[in-house]
Amino acid sequence: MVVYEMLQSGRFDEKEILLLDKDPKRSNDRTWCFWEKSRGEFDTIVSKSWKQVLFANDNFKNAIGLSPYEYKMIRGLDFYNLVFDKLSTAKNIHFTNENVVDFAEHKTYCTVKTTVQDFSCSKIFNSILNLDVALAQDKYPVLRQHFTGWFIKTEQSVFNDRQATFMDFSIRQHGNTRFMYVLPTSPTEALVEYTLFSKDLLPQEEYDTAISAYLQKLSILDFDIVGKERGSIPMTSYKFWQKNSKNILHIGSAGGWTKASTGFTFKNTQKKAKSLAAFLQTRDDLRKFHKTSRFWFYDLLLLDILDAHNEKGCAIFSSLFAKGDETLILRFLEEETSFTEDLKVIWKCPKRLFARALLDRLLK
Numbered sequence: 001m002v003v004y005e006m007l008q009s010g011r012f013d014e015k016e017i018l019l020l021d022k023d024p025k026r027s028n029d030r031t032w033c034f035w036e037k038s039r040g041e042f043d044t045i046v047s048k049s050w051k052q053v054l055f056a057n058d059n060f061k062n063a064i065g066l067s068p069y070e071y072k073m074i075r076g077l078d079f080y081n082l083v084f085d086k087l088s089t090a091k092n093i094h095f096t097n098e099n100v101v102d103f104a105e106h107k108t109y110c111t112v113k114t115t116v117q118d119f120s121c122s123k124i125f126n127s128i129l130n131l132d133v134a135l136a137q138d139k140y141p142v143l144r145q146h147f148t149g150w151f152i153k154t155e156q157s158v159f160n161d162r163q164a165t166f167m168d169f170s171i172r173q174h175g176n177t178r179f180m181y182v183l184p185t186s187p188t189e190a191l192v193e194y195t196l197f198s199k200d201l202l203p204q205e206e207y208d209t210a211i212s213a214y215l216q217k218l219s220i221l222d223f224d225i226v227g228k229e230r231g232s233i234p235m236t237s238y239k240f241w242q243k244n245s246k247n248i249l250h251i252g253s254a255g256g257w258t259k260a261s262t263g264f265t266f267k268n269t270q271k272k273a274k275s276l277a278a279f280l281q282t283r284d285d286l287r288k289f290h291k292t293s294r295f296w297f298y299d300l301l302l303l304d305i306l307d308a309h310n311e312k313g314c315a316i317f318s319s320l321f322a323k324g325d326e327t328l329i330l331r332f333l334e335e336e337t338s339f340t341e342d343l344k345v346i347w348k349c350p351k352r353l354f355a356r357a358l359l360d361r362l363l364k
């Protein structure tokens, strides 16, 4: 996304850019969803979009009309193909598949070491996530959004493909924050994901058993599993950007670009990549790129609560997505609300929990 935005800006034609990835990115390794108003930059590869999403728990079901937003889905492979087609038109951008083992900043230049060779350059943008640095500290909790999804196909029409299930908490929580996420792409096809926001991953069969039980609950008994997807996305307010230096910038999840409270990264990365491409046109010192906002602190409070009381996720997200101004919540999660609007959102949340988390955090 960063190199794509640099190319789109037309301002880096004089630079030699090397993109290093151990993986050629030729497989459909993930499905991205994000909400967006009207037309978007990647609309040509959006494979499905929904104008309505469902939020559910044991007590209520809320079908949320998203207007002016749509919830859009992009297949990873379509994104890689689009980006690499575009990059292949630029003579100054090269893509090499090598495993990076080290990189460093020296006085006047940087070096990158792969298993094959060494490179020197003036700037490094690193997206290799090192979660160990976050796990080695205890100031900021580190949770994960971890999930397994099944792509299923049925004979009969069983899905309402005009509505995606954003969060369905009407499943056993087992002391955690656990929900189902369903993306129906047609009446007979859907991606059904069992998702947790918690510290520890589960044994693989537990995710599979939960999906199976959920499909049974929906009376979907006759289906084929045509694919699977797994993921573990870091949810933490750990300040990855503290490791940025004059000439090395950590980007993507490795740079803290994942929204800590939700795991959503795609849209945030698009925004950051655009502002980085603009920043680089006039500034040189990469330590100046990161700006901490008040949303970082809100996310931290939520994670403090989920870390100490992982079972409270259902109550917190239910209070946010109960009937009311739900698109305000989407704007809040996109970090595009005013401070007064933030207060409206925060007011919907369980107050004692957040007051306690605030107090504990201030005393830390």
Ligand SMILES: Cc1cc2nc3c(=O)[nH]c(=O)nc-3n(C[C@H](O)[C@H](O)[C@H](O)COP(=O)(O)OP(=O)(O)OC[C@H]3O[C@@H](n4cnc5c(N)ncnc54)[C@H](O)[C@@H]3O)c2cc1C
Binding pocket: 020, 021, 022, 023, 029, 030, 031, 032, 033, 034, 098, 099, 100, 101, 127, 128, 129, 229, 230, 231, 232, 233, 251, 252, 253, 254, 263, 264, 265, 266, 267
């Ligand atoms: C299955 C899945 C589904 C997701 N769905 C969503 C979603 O719906 N919405 C959303 O907003 N976010 C989603 N995310 C989260 C997030 O958007 C993605 O993880 C996103 O790809 C993060 O971008 P990134 O650049 O930080 O990391 P990546 O896209 O993982 O890129 C890092 C790259 O570094 C390469 N690499 C790693 N180590 C080395 C090495 N030593 N040498 C060379 N190359 C190396 C990898 O091959 C990889 O290509 C999802 C994540 C996963 C895994």
